[in-house]
Amino acid sequence: MTDIATYNFAYLDEQTKRMIRRAILKGIAIPGYQVPFASREMPMPYGWGTGGVQVTASIIGPDDVLKVIDQGADDTTNAVSIRAFFRKVANVAVTTETASASIIQTRHRIPEHPLSAGQVLVYQVPIPEPLRFLEPRETETRKMHALEEYGLMHVKLYEDIAKHGRIATTYAYPVKVEGRYVMDPSPTPKFDNPKMHRSPALQLFGAGREKRIYAVPPFTDVVSLDFEDHPFEVQTFDQPCALCAAENVYLDEVILDDHGGRMFVCSDTDHCEKRREAGHRGHLAPESDPTSQTMEPAQ
Amino acid sequence: MDIAAQSIEGGFADPVFNAQTVFRAVMDAMARPGTVQPLPALAHPPAPLSATSGAIALALCDNDTPLWLDPTLHACAAIGSWLGFHTGAPQANTPADAHFAFIASPAEMMAIDGFSQGTQDYPDRSTTLVLQVGNLASGAPLLLEGPGIETSATIAPAQMPRHFIEQWKQNSKRFPRGVDIILAAPEGIACLPRTTRIKMMGA
Numbered sequence A: 001m002t003d004i005a006t007y008n009f010a011y012l013d014e015q016t017k018r019m020i021r022r023a024i025l026k027g028i029a030i031p032g033y034q035v036p037f038a039s040r041e042m043p044m045p046y047g048w049g050t051g052g053v054q055v056t057a058s059i060i061g062p063d064d065v066l067k068v069i070d071q072g073a074d075d076t077t078n079a080v081s082i083r084a085f086f087r088k089v090a091n092v093a094v095t096t097e098t099a100s101a102s103i104i105q106t107r108h109r110i111p112e113h114p115l116s117a118g119q120v121l122v123y124q125v126p127i128p129e130p131l132r133f134l135e136p137r138e139t140e141t142r143k144m145h146a147l148e149e150y151g152l153m154h155v156k157l158y159e160d161i162a163k164h165g166r167i168a169t170t171y172a173y174p175v176k177v178e179g180r181y182v183m184d185p186s187p188t189p190k191f192d193n194p195k196m197h198r199s200p201a202l203q204l205f206g207a208g209r210e211k212r213i214y215a216v217p218p219f220t221d222v223v224s225l226d227f228e229d230h231p232f233e234v235q236t237f238d239q240p241c242a243l244c245a246a247e248n249v250y251l252d253e254v255i256l257d258d259h260g261g262r263m264f265v266c267s268d269t270d271h272c273e274k275r276r277e278a279g280h281r282g283h284l285a286p287e288s289d290p291t292s293q294t295m296e297p298a299q
Numbered sequence B: 001m002d003i004a005a006q007s008i009e010g011g012f013a014d015p016v017f018n019a020q021t022v023f024r025a026v027m028d029a030m031a032r033p034g035t036v037q038p039l040p041a042l043a044h045p046p047a048p049l050s051a052t053s054g055a056i057a058l059a060l061c062d063n064d065t066p067l068w069l070d071p072t073l074h075a076c077a078a079i080g081s082w083l084g085f086h087t088g089a090p091q092a093n094t095p096a097d098a099h100f101a102f103i104a105s106p107a108e109m110m111a112i113d114g115f116s117q118g119t120q121d122y123p124d125r126s127t128t129l130v131l132q133v134g135n136l137a138s139g140a141p142l143l144l145e146g147p148g149i150e151t152s153a154t155i156a157p158a159q160m161p162r163h164f165i166e167q168w169k170q171n172s173k174r175f176p177r178g179v180d181i182i183l184a185a186p187e188g189i190a191c192l193p194r195t196t197r198i199k200m201m202g203a
Helices: A014-029 A050-059 A077-089 A138-146 A151-164 A190-196 A269-277 B015-031 B051-060 B077-087 B164-173
Strands: A065-070 A103-107 A120-124 A175-177 A181-183 A202-207 A212-216 A222-224 A251-255 A262-266 B067-069 B100-103 B128-132 B142-145 B153-155 B180-185 B188-192 B197-200
Touching (some): A014 A202, A014 B180, A050 A077, A050 A120, A050 B015, A190 A222, B015 B051, B015 B188, B067 B077, B164 B197
Parallel strands (some): A103 A120, A120 A202, B100 B128
Antiparallel strands (some): A175 A181, A202 A212, B142 B153, B142 B197, B180 B188
């Protein structure tokens, strides 16, 4: 029998969607400003992407194609369960292919494949306030944003240099959006920061526990904070991906044994699979490479 | 049709999916100022509220969003009751209390600094203006720059407010405070978020 309780399309009720949609429009109109919204309880715990899920649920339509990644991977728990959630509550098409997705929900990576106009990238954000660890009071951080008073953030980066000789922040690296708001790009590696700058895709950020939505419209300046004598730099890797030999991509370390064996592979699984299908081979790639296990079986 | 029937007829045929279609058109227009997002006539409100602005009201307004209607719309009782029946939104006492303002005669509208501009702490608490324009191609061309626009874009909405360029410059100066504009034309939607810089063509 199928007469168990059915949900509204995309799980959320219509009034909630309207409230989130209004917040998204304000976010787009004020790039980098964190719009408060009445975040709902979702059928998953905080920290599992409740903010991103609410944003995706509010924008998604029956014609959308959804991709979900968790640290670049399509096949880890968070990505698989959110993709299954939307297939169940919205019956939308899902994909692992970056280029064919219209909405990409992401936890902490931006795909290696360049995004195109018309795509929407939805970030799951744990702590939306870039100043929170410097100033715990919301009343104060709000005032600092209002007065464009970001000296504290530069002091923090300077203290990095004084202590470590370089800016030691490697993820959630603060950016300034359109010359006004300092924004937390969510805990993406700073490797991905340059991809946000003037991206043709719309970028939406949802923080469920902290109840904030913010946005970066397409073709918007997103500049990583730095100093003249310590310019912003991204991570570099001294070897290519062990499976697909890609260079200039973000790599994950994989421990192979308990004797110090390790390999470095693409964090973006779709990018890596596409390259291997195209015949690229890294030094640890198996001879005949089975790369066809990209999707979980259909229900 | 009598007023009672007018205020009930003409809502979304499919509330969930029509609202999503309208919202995505507004979102895309807001994210890419200067582009026109086509929109079929999904709502049929009483005249002079247009199908496009009626659809925007149904998609975005509810009992959390006080509305303000310009004198042209306010004069028609059926519009107030249509919006009340379909959205449940209260009417704002003053333009500064409104979350959304619907304007059928932009050429005669009040100054845009009379609407809520938000505060420096909460710039999102500003009025979103929905301007009904005859079309987006026959007016004085506006050259747009800013976030969402790769280099520049042009639209030419007809019947824009008086001294619009000058008023918009003032609006930009108030950033992050300021109003956002949704242009509702019969062929679709275009948006002017507060970040968009406008120049008259050839000026």
